[in-house]
Structure formats: C-alpha cells, structure tokens
Amino acid sequence: MKSLSEIETTSKRASKAAGYSWGISEEVGKNIRILEMFGLPGIKNLTEYYNIKKENKFEYLKFVNKENKMKTYQFCPIISGISFLDQIQSLDKLQEIKFEKLAYPLLFLPFLSRGSEIVGKRLLLKLDNNQFILNFNISIFTNFIKNEIINVTNLASVRFLENSDSFSEHEWSQLYKLSEETFVEENERLKKGAAGAGLTDND
Amino acid sequence: MKIELRDPNILMKLSRLGSFHQSKLSFLRSFLNEFKTWEFKKDLFDLNESGYGTAVYSLRKEKRIYSLICFSNELKESERSDRVIATKWDAAFTLYDGVPSKQDIERLRSEVPKQEIGRLSYKELTLSRANKSLRAFDHVVENLSKGKQPDVNFLSKVGYLYRTTAVYGSGKFGLADRFRIKNRKEIYGPFRLEMMLVYLVRQFTFDQVNHIAKYKNPKKAINLDDKICRNLGIGNSTGLGMAPFIVNHPTLLNNWIMSREKALKKIREIKNVKKEDIKLFLSCLKKSIKNITSWNTNSEYQQKKIKDLLNDLNKFIAFFERNINFSELYLFNNIYLWSEKNLGEECIEYIVSLMIEPYDDIANSLISQMSSDEDKYFNIPTNRTVEDLRKIIEAKYSEILKIDFSKKENNQNFWFISKNKEEPRLANRFEEIGGDLEQPLAIARDIKKLYEVLDVSKNSSTIDNFLAHNNDLRHVVRRAFIAEKFPYSEIQDNIIGRSLVPIDMLRLKLSFFGAIKFDPRSDKWLRISMFQGAPLPHELKNHNDQWVYNSLN
Numbered sequence: 001m002k003s004l005s006e007i008e009t010t011s012k013r014a015s016k017a018a019g020y021s022w023g024i025s026e027e028v029g030k031n032i033r034i035l036e037m038f039g040l041p042g043i044k045n046l047t048e049y050y051n052i053k054k055e056n057k058f059e060y061l062k063f064v065n066k067e068n069k070m071k072t073y074q075f076c077p078i079i080s081g082i083s084f085l086d087q088i089q090s091l092d093k094l095q096e097i098k099f100e101k102l103a104y105p106l107l108f109l110p111f112l113s114r115g116s117e118i119v120g121k122r123l124l125l126k127l128d129n130n131q132f133i134l135n136f137n138i139s140i141f142t143n144f145i146k147n148e149i150i151n152v153t154n155l156a157s158v159r160f161l162e163n164s165d166s167f168s169e170h171e172w173s174q175l176y177k178l179s180e181e182t183f184v185e186e187n188e189r190l191k192k193g194a195a196g197a198g199l200t201d202n203d
Numbered sequence: 204m205k206i207e208l209r210d211p212n213i214l215m216k217l218s219r220l221g222s223f224h225q226s227k228l229s230f231l232r233s234f235l236n237e238f239k240t241w242e243f244k245k246d247l248f249d250l251n252e253s254g255y256g257t258a259v260y261s262l263r264k265e266k267r268i269y270s271l272i273c274f275s276n277e278l279k280e281s282e283r284s285d286r287v288i289a290t291k292w293d294a295a296f297t298l299y300d301g302v303p304s305k306q307d308i309e310r311l312r313s314e315v316p317k318q319e320i321g322r323l324s325y326k327e328l329t330l331s332r333a334n335k336s337l338r339a340f341d342h343v344v345e346n347l348s349k350g351k352q353p354d355v356n357f358l359s360k361v362g363y364l365y366r367t368t369a370v371y372g373s374g375k376f377g378l379a380d381r382f383r384i385k386n387r388k389e390i391y392g393p394f395r396l397e398m399m400l401v402y403l404v405r406q407f408t409f410d411q412v413n414h415i416a417k418y419k420n421p422k423k424a425i426n427l428d429d430k431i432c433r434n435l436g437i438g439n440s441t442g443l444g445m446a447p448f449i450v451n452h453p454t455l456l457n458n459w460i461m462s463r464e465k466a467l468k469k470i471r472e473i474k475n476v477k478k479e480d481i482k483l484f485l486s487c488l489k490k491s492i493k494n495i496t497s498w499n500t501n502s503e504y505q506q507k508k509i510k511d512l513l514n515d516l517n518k519f520i521a522f523f524e525r526n527i528n529f530s531e532l533y534l535f536n537n538i539y540l541w542s543e544k545n546l547g548e549e550c551i552e553y554i555v556s557l558m559i560e561p562y563d564d565i566a567n568s569l570i571s572q573m574s575s576d577e578d579k580y581f582n583i584p585t586n587r588t589v590e591d592l593r594k595i596i597e598a599k600y601s602e603i604l605k606i607d608f609s610k611k612e613n614n615q616n617f618w619f620i621s622k623n624k625e626e627p628r629l630a631n632r633f634e635e636i637g638g639d640l641e642q643p644l645a646i647a648r649d650i651k652k653l654y655e656v657l658d659v660s661k662n663s664s665t666i667d668n669f670l671a672h673n674n675d676l677r678h679v680v681r682r683a684f685i686a687e688k689f690p691y692s693e694i695q696d697n698i699i700g701r702s703l704v705p706i707d708m709l710r711l712k713l714s715f716f717g718a719i720k721f722d723p724r725s726d727k728w729l730r731i732s733m734f735q736g737a738p739l740p741h742e743l744k745n746h747n748d749q750w751v752y753n754s755l756n
Contacts, residue, residue, distance in 0.1 A: 001324065004382070005374025013620075022643035023677020030581060062671040082674070086585040086667035118582060 002043075008033040011046060015078075018050045024082055031081070031110035038113075038140045040106060041147050048149050049077070049104040058103055063087070066094045074103040074152055081111030084158075088115040092160055099156040102127075106150055112158060113137045122161040127153040133161075204533060206471040208464045208690070212602050215460075215695040221707025222508075222549040225751065226556035227566040228462055228573070229717030231733055232751065234398035235743065236567075237389055238262055243740035245410070246302075250275060252418035254411045257308065260403045267389070269328070269396070270299040271403035272308060274316050275411065283334055292316070292332035294365065294407070298400045300326050300379065318369070319624065323377040329400045330378060333365040336438060340364050340412065343427060347416035350423040355431060360499050362720060362732040364408040366438025370397045391571050393455065394716065405437045405734050429739060436735030439718065442728035444626040446708040447618060450644050450694065453682060454575040457689035459715050462569040464691065466559050471536040478529055480561035483749075485523070487560045490752035492516060494719060502723040504704075508549050515550035560749060580688065583681050585667035592666060592683055593657045596650060599686040602695045603647045604654060612701040614648065617641040629705060629727070647697040649679040719751070 012029030016022055028046070035042030058076035061068055064083050068075070080102060084091065091097060102108060105127045116123045117137035125132040130144040165172070186194065213219065225232070241262045250256035258273040275294045282291045295316040299307065307326070314321035318332050339361040346353040372394070374380040390396060409432045416424040449456045495516070498509050522541060531537065535558055542551045559566055596604070608614050617632045619640055632638040643649070653676045660669060670677060686693050697703070706723050713721065718731035736753055738746035747753065 001377060003325070003374030003377055004380045006377070021675045021677055023679075023681060024674055026581075026678060026681070030578070083671065086583070086670050089586045090667075114582065 004033045004037060007036050007043060011043070014046070014050060018053060020078065024078065027082060027085075027111075028078060028107075031107070031114075034110040034113060034137070035106065040109070040140070040142075040144075041149065042106070042110075044147070045104050045106045045149050048151075049107060052103075052151075061099075064091055064097060066097055068097070068099045070101045074101045075099055077102060077104045077107040081108045084108070085111040085115050085118075088119055092119050092121070094160075096157060096159045099153075099158075101152060101154065102156045103152050104150065105153045105156050108156070109134070109140075113140060119160070121163060124159040124161055126155075126157045126159075128155065204472055204474070204536070206468045206536065208461075208468055211599075211690045211693075212695055214464070215691060215693060216602075217694060217696040217698075217704065217707040219548050219552070220694065220711040221704065222547075222552045223711055223714035224553050224556045225714055225717045225719055226463065226466075227559045227562075227748070228466065228570060229715055230392055230394045230573075231398045231402070231717035231737070232748070233392045233570045234395050234402065235737060235746065236748065237392065237395070238399070239743045239746060240264065241743070243406075243743065245406075246270065248410065248414070250411065250414050252415070253277065254415040257312070258407055258410070259303065259308070260406060261302070262399065262403070264389075267387070268301050269399060270301065270303055271400060271407070272297050272299055272303055272311055272315070273404070273407045274312055276316060278334075283337075289368065290318075290320075292318070292368070293335045294404075295332040296330070296400060296404055296407075297323065297327045298329040298396055298403075300328050300384070319376060321376065325377075325379045325383060327378050328384065328396045329370060329372040330376060331367050331370040331397075331400055331404065333367040333404060333437070335365055336361050336363060343412045344415050344419065347412060347427060348419040348424045350420075350425050352425070352428050352431060355434075358431065358435065359497055361438075362735050363405075363436050363438040364412060365404065366440055366730065367401065367404070368440050369444070370400060370439075372397050391574060393459070393574050398716075401437050401439075401733055402737070403740075405435070405737075406740055408437070409435075409739075432739055433742075434736055436732040436737070439713075439731050439733060440724075440728065441709055441713065441731065442626075443629055443705055443709075445712055446629075446698075446705050447627045447642065447644050449708060449712055450646060450698065452575070452577065453685050453692035454577050454580055454689050457692040458573050458575050460691035461689075462573050463555070463559075466562070466565050466569055467539070467555055469565050470558050470562060471533070471539055473535060474532050476529075476534040477561075481527075481529055481534060483561040484535075484557055487749055487752045488516070488520070488554075488557050490749075491557070494752070498720050498722075500720075500722040502729075504726070505721060505723050511547050512549045512553060515546045516553070519546060519550065519554065563748070580685050581681070583666060583670070583677070584684055585665065585670065587666050587684070588662065589657055589660045589664045589666070589669055590662035592669075592680065593654065593662075595683050595687045596654045596657070599683070599690070599693065600647075600650050600654075600695075603650050603697070606647055606651065606697050606700075608648050608651060613697055614699060615701040616699045616703065618644040618699070632699075643678045645699045646679065646682060646693065648699060649676065650683065652676065653679045653683070717751075 008029040011032035012025045015025035015028040032042040032046055057073045059070055059073040060079040061075050061083055064087050080099065109125060109132060112123050112125055113134045114137050116134040123134045125134060127150060131142060133141040135141065241264045244261045246261050247257060247259040250258065255275050255277050259270050261268055261270040273294060273296050278291055278293050295318060297311055297315045314323060315330065323330060339358060342357060343353045343364065372378060384390060409427055413426045495509060495513055500506060542554050606613055615631055616629050617638045619628055619630065619637050619642060621628045630637065656673055656676065666680065670680065705727050706729050709729060710721055713731055718733050719735060720732045721729055723729040736750050738750055
C-alpha cells in the first residue's frame, strides 16, 4: 500500500512534469492526498488525465463566473479548481456556479473541499448524476461509490449551502427538554454560593 | 527588562545557522527524557557465530510498545559503501509499531535489507541501515575475545561501532504516515521515532560485539565495559539529501529556531541568576571542552572552525573569571552581549546552547512547540492585496532583495532530484545538464522575481487576480505569506550561489538532532556522531541530563 506521503510527493512531481508550475503542482499533490484519504480514486483519475493531456488540449479557466461555458476545449479541472479556490471569497456571493464540460471533474473536487473550509460553508457538487457534499474539508458525503474514472461531466454545478440547522425548532426543543433532566434546581443558598463569585458584582 | 528576539536577517544567514550546536532542546536529548520511564527489553537475539541474524529490542510503557527489528547480514568488502548509491549494508533496521509476529519478521526480512527498493507497511514507523566502522568493530571484537577491554584512545578517535547512512520515516517507501501516530503524546517532539531507532541500534552494536567475541573465544571473552559503551555513539554519514528539508518545511524550521530563540530571550531576561545555575553553565562549558579537543576531522574548513572555537572559548573563560560577578543583575544577558561583541559566530552559538542547560522549566515548555501542523498554513490568503505582499517581502526578505541574480556567481547552481536515488543533489547550471528540471528551492531568486513583478502590478489588486496571471510564482507567494507569520521560516541567503557551503545547511539540521563532532568530508557531506556519552538503556531512569558533557573523550 502506498502511503499518503508517497501519493502527495509523486502527484506533485508528476504535475510539474505534466507542465504545471511548482506552486500549482504543490496544490495537486495535496489534493490527490485528500481524495485518496477520503477513499476517492485520485491517482486513477490523475494518471489518466495526464495521459490524455499529452494528446489533447484543455481550456484554462482563469476567472470563474456564474456560468462557465467552454469555447473550444473541455475545461482543465486543475486550473478551474485553482481559480475556484483562489476566488472563492467572491464566488460565495453567486450561490450556484455552473461549468459546462469539465474534464476529469474528480480532480476539481478537492479544491472545493478545501474551499469549503475557507468560507466555512458546505458545498454541494453535482456531476451529472453524482452528488458530493463537501463538509469543511473534514469529510465528503456522496452517492458516488465506484472506484472509477469520470472522463468528463456535461454539467458540473457547485452550490454554496447556507449554514442552517438540519432540524426543526420543535425537534430541538424536545431534545433540549430532555437534556434539562441532567440539571439541578437551585435553592436560595445554592444561588448565592454555588457559582463561586462574590455577593456583589463589583466587590 | 524586555529582550527582543534576535533579528532573523542576522540569525538566518547560513554562516550563523551553520554554527549551531546541540542543546537541551535537541531531539535526541528530549527523546531520552521522554522515554526515561519506559521499559527496555531485548526480545530476540538470534545471531550466528559471525554476528549475522535477527534481533528485536523494545521500549514499552503500559499498552504502547515500539520494537526495533535488526537484520544483520554478511557483506563482502567490495560491497561496503557509505555512499547513498550503495545497495547492501552490514545491517538494516526498522522500528515496528507494537510487537511483530513471526510472519511480520519474515515479511520484513525480505524487504528491510533492500531499503529504498523494499516495501514497508503502515505498521512500520522508521527504516534505516548501517555499516560497521571496520577498524573500530574489529579492534573491539579482537580485544574482547582475548579478555581485554579495547583501547579507549583509539576508540575515541572513531566514536562509534556502526554508522548509519540514512534514517527514513514519515511515509517513505510505504512506512506509516505521520497522521496515523501524530496524536501520541510521547512523540510530540520532532523526529522522536528516528531518534528511537538510532538509540536502539546503538545497543544492538554493543550486544553484537559481545556476542561475536564470546563465540570467538568462549573461555576468555569478556563484555564491553559499560563506561566504554556509554562513550560510543552511532555515526552518521549525511549528504545533500538532508539539505532541502529545511527549505521545504518553513514552519517547522521556524518552530525549531523560534524555540531556541525564546529560550535565549527568557534566559537573558532573568534578573537574578541563581548561583547554582551559573555554576552549572560554567561546569558544562568546561567539561564540553573535552568534546572539542577530541573532535577529529581532516577538513581544513572544520579544523579552522574548531581552532577558532577553542580560542574564543578560552577568551570567554578568561573574561568570565576576570570580570563576572555572580551577583550582578541580568548576568546571562551581560554574557550574551559581551559574546556578541567579542566572539565569532561559532562560539556565540555554542554559548547560547550552554546557557539553556540550567533551565529545565524553560526548555521543557518549548520542546512540545517544535513540531508543526504544516497543512494549516498551506492555503494562500488570496483576499490580500498586492501591496500587502510587496510590504511583506520588503520586511521579511530585505537581505534577499540585495542579491543581483543577473551575476553568474549568484545563479551558479541548481538543485535537482537524482533519477537513480530520488534524492536531492546540487550541480553547476553552466556545466551540467538538467537545469531545466530544477527543484523549487531557489527561494531567494524566485522571491526577488516575485518582487519585481509585484512592483509593476496594481497595489490594490487582490492576490487571486495576481495569481491568475502569475501562477508560475505561486510557490513563493505561498512562502511569503508563511514568512509573514513565521519570522524564522526562511534562510536569508542564496542557496544557488557560488559561495554556498551546503554543509552549513546540514549542520543546522543536525545540531537540532543533537549531533556532535561534525566532520565534513567535503563541502557536500559530513560525518557526525549521535548519542555519544548517552546513558545506556538500563540507565535511562536516573540519567544525568548533562550526559553530553560527561564524555570520557
């Protein structure tokens, strides 16, 4: 079994050899480590992308907009991801962002996972029928459980999920009420002395 | 009195960093302190009459067990080499997490001796190999088998029976990744498991000579005296492979240096230095001179450094005896200020190390701050502006900005990864091929390039916009933002210039390991000794923390 350290170093070096700058290669190294750690096929997708890239051109998306439509070539997942990560503070306002024809979109995913941590919001990534909820770069919840390569997605959409409760106020108050059964009702003496403070607030 | 931390523009110059010495903060010393309550055991010792076979040693406390597995093999004279290009060694070692089963040992027997081309698993933590110092090893075996102890003077010239040529950890060749074990309190300090491996290997070398001598002459052979064992360490040959580490781990480098600097600052701020503390400082200083006078090297470069160090130490002792009043206020600050004014860099840093000796409380609180969660600082704050970044570079890299990279001598070398060994190397870019595959280690040159591009960029532009057009400089944009938070994260020198002395980079790292007796064999590799003078495993519980100055040599 390869260690994550080997995976990161080899992915970084391979990315440099594939034509990216050292700074971008460092990002890819970290990303493939993240994918493999979460059990997603990072090495598989990266290897195939770099093989295909030798013979094919991809479009480098430098500035991300609400709708990103390819001109001639499919979008490079790495440059699209770098731009997304770098620009995430301003993209947050757009709520939902779409990419048409994103190549090897699993390589785009870890940039979003890291972005989720930066903006403090969960992100929902839809790659055609596959969905991924990216939880602050701590975990990924998905219906994609195949160890396979996704060559391209016709439509990738990223939605910033607002921080809100996943339960109703009624459900919360029921649970809170139950938790109150661990509290002690204070009599007057306890009210005066049990907190440990003085008898006046400003002595 | 408030003392400022020392200026990184002076301290982080390579000539100063290459003058660092071991101290109470060094990793092998903090390792021994952490493990002094652990139980040591020799679990297996299955060697033949020539000393070839398998041995297992363990350190254990409660439910945690670390086991060193040693494989000792016959090696033809022609196959023995300390160079990293070697493919066979006298012995190979791995540190196993827990108690290895018979199947584990058999699996590792076929992988560990192969080293870089073998495959380890997440159950193994570190990997190493070592060669005998034949002249020392044979001399010891010969004498022990005749019932005599070896010649101490002869042994002191070598200092060890084996020397390692590499110690690997942190996920290399399939070893356990750091994340699997990073929450274990006993390994909070950096390189703890590498130190553990070397320390246990040292014991194996003693057991092996005793074993061979016994087979050679069962009636007369005696064991190597504990006192002699104590004064033998483990040698290490270190080449350029280690140098880029301190460039590639900026926050870690900062935390090492920062801990030392914080210790110095706190000590200089002590108003009333206790008599016993100044006495301990002086006693360590005087005892340590034995370590310097027994420091053997053929390197003229190092010989001059040793000579200057000895002269300066004598000058310091004379000053101390003439001028120092034990009751004067801020005594250590006065000593430091006098040293800065009157002594060379090597001696200043030597005295700084010694000043930490009396202060367990200061050192111990800093040791746990010497690791780094590097991933926390990896993301670039792209909402900052070009003006912010330019100001950071002007403040943190002022020395670097003075270098003229259009001059050939400032741009002479390039760092690359060797295809044969996947290890870092250095070559002349104007004479060798491969400059186009340069590693991103020319930080000074690239920072200057970044500064020039920033200079013609719009001040109010944000970094995300800047990067969209300048991603070739992304690696140094990241570093500059790290340097903003971590003042000692960057070497303030040019590591591709003609005047680079690479062993300065090695010495810096090795001093934090706790190595002594740096012996440069060229400007690119050196030999050192580790654990020389250290307590033996059965003495760990009550060992004297100043053992490093108690060497018989």
